[in-house]
Amino acid sequence: MLSSPSLHHPPPHRTHHRRSSSSSSSNSSPDHLLPLLHTFNSPFELKQLHTHLLKTSSPLSLLPLPHVAAVCSLSPPATFTYARQIFRRIDCGDSEIVLWNSCLKTFAEGDCPKDVISLFKRLREFDVFPDSFTLSFVLKACLRLSDVRNGRIVHGYVEKLGFGWNLFLQNSIVHLYAECGEMGDARLMFEKMPQRDIVAWNIMMTQLIKRDDVEQAYGLFAEMPERNVRSWTLMIAGFVRCGKPKEAANLFLEMEKAGIKPNEATVVAVLAACADLGDLFLGRRIHEYSNQSSFGSNVRVSNTLIDLYVKCGCLEDARGVFDKMEERTVVSWSAMIAGLAMHGKAEEALKLFTSMTQVGVKPNGVTFIGLLHACSHMGLVDQGRKFFASMTQDYSIVPRIEHYGCMVDLLSRAGLLQEAHEFIKNMPIDPNGVVWGALLGGCKVHKNIVLAEEAIRHLAVLDPLNDGYYVVLSNIYAEAERWEDVARVRKLMRERGVKKTPGWSTITVDGTVHEFVAGDESHPQAVEIFRMWGKLLEKMKEKGYVPKTSVVLLDMEEGEKEKFLYRHSEKLALVFGLMNTESETPIRIMKNLRVCEDCHAAFKLLSAIVGREIVVRDRNRFHCFKDGSCACRDYW
Structure with missing residues (x-):
């Protein structure tokens, strides 16, 4: 280690030597x-x-x-x-x-x-x-x-x-x-x-954000006597990093009002916020700005644009950005593959992977997550097994917990529940809540109560406050009409302090985000929304629609269950969108939970009745309804 500082050491004494004869020679170098x-x-x-x-x-x-x-x-x-x-x-x-x-x-x-x-x-x-x-x-x-x-x-x-x-x-x-x-x-x-x-100021903000202390970072930001573009960008990116995209987008709007011109890093941060929010209106505006500012050729900007359009349900726009890129990284390919998978385009995702390898781009772990998702959403079990093996054999990629979760999801969705269970027991790393949750989801689809109870025993330890798992188990019991078990799960949730996450859906119209919750009567257009829903319901029933009341976990009369179903947040958002957008405009809805079976069936019928494309992004994936069918092919 260095010695401690001392001022007792004087500056070096300058010693004057008589110059040697060589010093007085010519300065020319032989x-x-x-x-x-x-x-x-x-x-x-x-x-x-x-x-x-x-x-x-x-x-x-x-x-x-x-x-x-x-x-x-x-x-x-x-x-x-x-x-x-x-x-x-x-x-x-x-x-x-x-x-x-x-x-x-x-x-x-x-x-x-x-x-x-x-x-x-x-x-x-x-x-x-x-x-x-x-x-x-x-x-x-x-x-x-x-x-x-x-x-x-x-x-x-x-x-x-x-x-x-x-x-x-x-x-x-x-x-x-x-x-x-x-x-x-x-x-x-x-x-x-x-x-x-x-x-x-920027150094302190950067370090606080690195430690996810966004509140203290914002406190410093608010105190700054002056800010440059880096200061604004740091704070915007910090909000995105800490899961506060709405605050990030609002801060960007403040930055615009302050007259600060965004740079490429700002554009990337704001686009990431728009992607998380599903704010297509602001995202498109930033895209236009990036093109005008010659940022469009920036790989990071293009990659984030792909992510934005994928998450907003605009797959064609995402592909357009991807196809125009002069330079593509493994992130570009992986984002596009994952986007295709999320939208039910498994065949296209696999074709793109082939193109990726043909041009010499080596896949990484994220690429294989996208591929396994593609196989999982379309039931391509054998192809998924091959990809999982190829990771290690061909690319020396050690599977992470996410890859194991994808494999369990693939097997469970396909009904291979026992194989999925054995796969979990033989994993070289400890399974987490996502892995057991994937098995639980498969048990719901294929009505396997025994394995569902096995999964929930592990989930109660690994992720005890996640309400989603208890709700799935309740659904399984409800479909089997085991109401005492439904009541037991609800009691267990109360004892453990687990509260059911309220479902909400948002839709953006003319740049304004409208949010709906189940049974919402507070919206200014609530009366008109319910009246229009009644008219649409009549047309749906003429086409053979039967409410799937089994998704309602409450032991009540069928009529009450139907009324409860009709007030789901995504249905309210859809009707509002139909009332307030042009007839050719696709309806884009964001939902915080998994879309239920009844809403899925209703949206398929409505897409044909109203002649509109309806895109719903739920917690798991995208559902693109058009002409009476969904891109997921009812496999989700």
Whole structure:
């Protein structure tokens, strides 16, 4: 470790030597010396060259001093002293530290940042006085090494040598403490800084966001005397990272009002927020801006646009962005494959994977998640097994828990519940809630109560507060008309403090997001919505619609169950959309829960009756209803 700072070491004494006869010689370099001057790579070769210069009466100043410093910086002490004697003979004076700084800079930016610490320690041992650049290079090395102990010592030198005024050093220290997890010290340093620039504020915000402390980060953001585009982008991206896309989108609108022009990073962050929100209106506006600003060719922007359009149910737009990309990364291919899978286009997803391998792009783990999802949603069991095996055999990708979850989902959906159960028991890693949840979902589809109860026993331990699993088990009991068991599950939920997540659906019309909850009568157009639903219901029943009341988990009269079904949030959002959009416009609905079987059947019929395309994004996937059918082919 470095020695603690002390001011008892005076600046190096400048010794004036009588110049040797070689120094008074002509400064011209003999041709035969030129190759030697820059090719010595050891102290021994340096000494040979030095001797040669003396013998040929060539000036010592011909030596490239930065290279001399580099060769001797970490050599034994005697050689280090020898290099310093050369510097004094040439009378470089106070510029000696400049030579050592060049070494420190190279080490700090190279593969051996530890050498910076070693050289700095030696400089202090030999009383070479550091300057602000010296300390900045050592701080950079400490940051790369996450070496907060030596960083504290350098901080001491900064204070005692009177560099407290140097903003760059102050910011570097704040960055070092924060990056090393010493947020208390970083905050204290930040608060004590005699002056702060935007960089200091941005460093603190970045580190807080990294630790998912978005509230404190926003508190700093609100206090900033001035903000640049990086400040706004950090905060927008921070909200997205912490699962607050609505706040991110609103902050972007504030940024626009403040007259700050977004850069590519801002565009990526806002598009990610729009993707999470399903805000197609703002997303399209950002897409147009990125094209006008020549950001459209940026790979990250294009990748995020693909994700946006996929999550908003605009698969053709996503494919359009993908097809126009001049450069595609594995992220581009994987996003498009996953998008096709989510929309029930399994065959197209598999074809795209073939194209990907043909152009030489190597898939990663995310690619295979998309492929396994494609197989799962379309019941392609054999193909899914091949992909799972290919990951390890052909691409040396170690399956993660997500891949095991996809395989259990694939087998369970296909009715191979016992095989799925055996697969779970033989997993080389412990199954998580998602894995057992996939089995539970298959048990619901194929009405296997025994395995469902086995799954819920594990889920009660792994994810005890997830209401979705209890609701699925209740559904299974309800369909079997085991009402006592339904009541038992409800009681268990109350005892464990598990509350059922209320279902909600949103639809965006003319840039405004409208939210509906089940049984919602608070919307200004509620009366008109219920009246129109009544008319649509008559047409649906003429086409053979029969309400699927088994999805209602309450033991009540059939008439009450039907009324309950008719007030599901996605139905209300759909009717509102039909009332308030042009007849050719697709209806796009976002739902926080899995769409129920009754709504699925109703939407298929309604898509034919009203002649509209209806796209519903639920918790699991997309359902694209058109002309009386769904892209999922009733397999979800």
